[in-house]
Amino acid sequence: MRTAIYPGSFDPPTYGHLDIIERAAGQFERLVVAIGVNTSKNPFLPVEDRCSLLTECTGHLANVEVMTFHGLLVDFARSLDCRVLVRGLRAVSDFEYEFRVTMANRRMAPDIETLFLITRDEYSFLASSVVREVSRLGGDPSPFVPPSVAQKIAERLK
Numbered sequence: 282m283r284t285a286i287y288p289g290s291f292d293p294p295t296y297g298h299l300d301i302i303e304r305a306a307g308q309f310e311r312l313v314v315a316i317g318v319n320t321s322k323n324p325f326l327p328v329e330d331r332c333s334l335l336t337e338c339t340g341h342l343a344n345v346e347v348m349t350f351h352g353l354l355v356d357f358a359r360s361l362d363c364r365v366l367v368r369g370l371r372a373v374s375d376f377e378y379e380f381r382v383t384m385a386n387r388r389m390a391p392d393i394e395t396l397f398l399i400t401r402d403e404y405s406f407l408a409s410s411v412v413r414e415v416s417r418l419g420g421d422p423s424p425f426v427p428p429s430v431a432q433k434i435a436e437r438l439k
């Protein structure tokens with residue numbers, strides 16, 4: 282079965298992430314949205330909330346699963362017998378970081394390929410960091426995230 286993994290922090294999930302998920306899900310038999318658990322980072326939303334929000338927001342896509350992983354992404358990919366990683370690209374500024382990560386992953390796991398999907402133009406400015414900033418400053422995140430995510434953010438900032 283052709284499985285792909287779409288890894289990220291998704292802190293919080295945005296319409297930009299969901300666009301990549303929908304498009305990637307159309308290209309593979311199974312898509313695993315994988316939330317990396319980074320114990321050294323202080324997350325905005327707890328990983329359990331990100332997991333349940335992503336599960337709910339992808340409920341209409343039968344071939345999408347949401348999972349969390351610790352440690353190296355390539356080890357997680359191997360544990361699922363998956364050879365394809367999907368990442369989104371918004372702007373040239375994403376490229377340098379993605380290039381470095383892809384090269385490192387390729388050195389560790391030459392059999393695993395990374396595929397990039399270019400953002401839809403209406404989401405090219407959209408990043409989780411923008412949503413966090415807008416929300417923390419009292420702005421309404423609704424244009425950028427699904428209603429359930431906006432609600433969770435409001436609870437978090439109460």
Ligand code: ADP
Nearest residue numbers: 288289290291297298368369370400404407409
């Ligand atoms: P990271 O893994 O760097 O923490 P994120 O969780 O923010 O990144 O995002 C996961 C992936 O989704 C990355 O490949 C990122 O480039 C991509 N992505 C995030 N926002 C968008 C967007 N608006 N359009 C397309 N891709 C996006």
